[in-house]
Amino acid sequence: MASITSLAEAVADLVHDGDQVALEGFTHLIPFAAGHEIIRQGRKGLTLVRMTPDLIYDQLIGAGCARKLIFSWGGNPGVGSLHRFRDAVQHSWPVPLEIEEHSHAGMANRYVAGASGLPFAVLRGYTGTDLPRQTDTIKPITCPFTGETLTAVPALNPDVAIIHAQRADRKGNVQLWGITGVQKEAVLAAKRSLVTVEEIVDELEPRPNAVTLPSWVVTRVAEVPQGAHPSYAHDYYVRDNEYYKAWDGIGRDREEFQRWLEEVVR
Amino acid sequence: MASITSLAEAVADLVHDGDQVALEGFTHLIPFAAGHEIIRQGRKGLTLVRMTPDLIYDQLIGAGCARKLIFSWGGNPGVGSLHRFRDAVQHSWPVPLEIEEHSHAGMANRYVAGASGLPFAVLRGYTGTDLPRQTDTIKPITCPFTGETLTAVPALNPDVAIIHAQRADRKGNVQLWGITGVQKEAVLAAKRSLVTVEEIVDELEPRPNAVTLPSWVVTRVAEVPQGAHPSYAHDYYVRDNEYYKAWDGIGRDREEFQRWLEEVVR
């Protein structure tokens, strides 16, 4: 059963230096507050996993928390590039960043395999691209019935998955809706999980298109209103698009970024 | 885009002698009316696919529509045996019935592979059981990353999938809720699909736990109120449990069954 604690306590207990950590949320419900708490607590050597690294990983990478990134699309959606990510890959600043690069379909299926207790997943993917030459977690596999060659990718089973949801009840059952991405798979694939929520309520009344994660598959729940800002929480608040645009300027410059880090996060 | 026609027309157009046909619905929303229409139209030589054959396939098998059954659990749920299924397997009455037998997990994954455009699915299943000795659509597969041996099963891609749903709109978008089983997978895996619905409405307002199949992946929609009777349609009617119990007596006896067929179906 999930226990309900503060965000600081949850991050201190669940996220350790060197862990493989997945913060998921596909454009929507990105767990920014939890990411900032990881920066504040000064975690190092993390392997960060995420389909769309987005600003949240730009910030974690720029803060020097990560030694490796497993991902499929690293941009500032609708705006442009992630400059801290670029700087780490191109100039090893502030520390070198190893990358393990996939496509969205591959990453999604890696989480599916992880959630399913399988060591790998099969897809039609990567064929003809240069990705398999660079990424050794992409291998061919032969169908035992048709002889056709497909692609296999290994399961992702992060040490910790962190997601943000609209709400939880007092037992720690979690409910999220709108675009739900790969959050269910990330939580079910991970060894431990932390869910930050907009609010804790007495009763989770059913909603269309909702995913409910029962308390017994969640390790910790922390109430963090606005915990997905500057991304959005469907039916709570909209995306702060100005923040995304402003980030382009902040992230572009190392000193500007460090000032932001000191003033806003630490 | 789905076209909306009568049930008789839809079955005449979509279901041909010798086809592989999947009528799905896991305890709930079983497309009985469509099954009876197949009997009335005298289809022969069908390969029937279904996780839980249930009374509907007992009736189709007894009526001589099937030459083969692909399944994972053939009983009268909560009551006992399927006597027409037994009679066909044990005594080839009214015609011999070939069987291809899986577990639920295997069948579910075969539909998933079919819906996903993959030739096979991987699962942890069947190990140590006698099923692989009897069923040649169960094969070992080795993980290219860990070397572990798992089980592969081939995709199911029926010629026709038939399901029952609560409602459709006038464009042929289909909505079902409650226990939704493998219906989405069956429709997406099949070459053609028929959905019978309780009612056709102007607008499909969103509902918790609903599956919506857009019109462009459905071939035909037919309005058939009570089309899942004697099974149930969540929020429309409950299971007719007396019918299930009474079936034990009807199905047990060939003559009794044939009388039922003449009087009730034909």
Next chain:
Amino acid sequence: MTYTTDEMMTVAAARVLKDGTSCFVGIGLPSTAANLARATHAPDLVLIYESGCIGAKPDRLPLSIGDGILAETADSLVSVPEIFNYWLQPGRIDVGFLGAAQLDRYGNINTTVIGDYADPKVRLPGAGGAPEIAASCKEVVIVVRQSRRTFLDKLDFITSVGQDDRSAFSGAGPRMIITDLGVLRPVDGEFTLTQLHPGVEVSQAIEATGWDLKVSPDLAETPPPTGAELTALRKLAG
């Protein structure tokens, strides 16, 4: 209160389910026992049905594993592929509760066929969810009436695997067979009578077993059903 042997069996089965654990519930007797547990000592028992209902809380016995009351009361309702792939297969469920048409001393279960597969004497329903429940739950409890027709020296078909060889599985396999006569537990991999229900003789259990049943030297007696248990069970059964 007087009670039937079936009621004793169901009560004994319900008692093994600990509060706060999760249970994958097979059709028939197991469902009755799991629901009784939730109605008595284990209100936070998580009932999981293969129809996709997670955390179902029915206030009457479901008519089938896909009864609408399971969907209405579930914490989470998922597709059938998902229940097998995301919930059962990874070994996250504590107890699998299974019935059996036939079983042997190792806890192997046959629900497929009596006689030859290609030319069967009796064709049974088949596997359903059982092979993967037996493989993947952390442990398995079998609830079945004890008789020579059911407890066999040798099975015609293995539908789900018992204690024979667990090396391929994450789960521990069957840990208990609860019958209308008593309880069998594996001793060196062989199911041995370790407990008798009140009023049952060892000889009855031996008589009702198709293999040479071993009897534990520390044979325990099941406490009889309490009034509360019987009341709850009869209320459930409606």
Next chain:
Amino acid sequence: MTYTTDEMMTVAAARVLKDGTSCFVGIGLPSTAANLARATHAPDLVLIYESGCIGAKPDRLPLSIGDGILAETADSLVSVPEIFNYWLQPGRIDVGFLGAAQLDRYGNINTTVIGDYADPKVRLPGAGGAPEIAASCKEVVIVVRQSRRTFLDKLDFITSVGQDDRSAFSGAGPRMIITDLGVLRPVDGEFTLTQLHPGVEVSQAIEATGWDLKVSPDLAETPPPTGAELTALRKLAG
């Protein structure tokens, strides 16, 4: 009405989407064009976004492929694994609409890296959904501004596959590259200029292409944007 070259490009791209078909919409320019098509001649165009929104009907341009307005207006909202596995991968989507950082004469796209992969000059965002969109949609349309920085003789990295060898794919691959100057279509597998937008010279297109651009002898001219198209586009862009 006067219009910009970007508006011409977007209008030209919107026009190729037939009403009643389905379109997997990539981020950026493709999303604008697809939404314009739905707002003009193709009201029943089915827009599919990789965030899991099927049949989205936004009345303004989404800020990203996961904008809440896509979820609110979708016919069906599914998980990210499902959108790739059940919807994209089987080849049931008619058109994939992609952008590109770089492309070559075969319609191969690079959105991964400029320079050496291990020691990049510029690290680009990466693959996202593109490799499987390019592989699995029945056909692909690329919408991109034409310049020597983008239209290259040789790519540093192939992120998604063009017309080179389609034997491994169910889809036909890129069938059209729509730019701010004109339209390129494959002739014997090589993208050839087949259409110019009004007021654009062939020499401009050749100048803006990093390979020796072939020009069709039957070069067509794109009809200029209509007032209705421009009005709809500007309304969408807000």
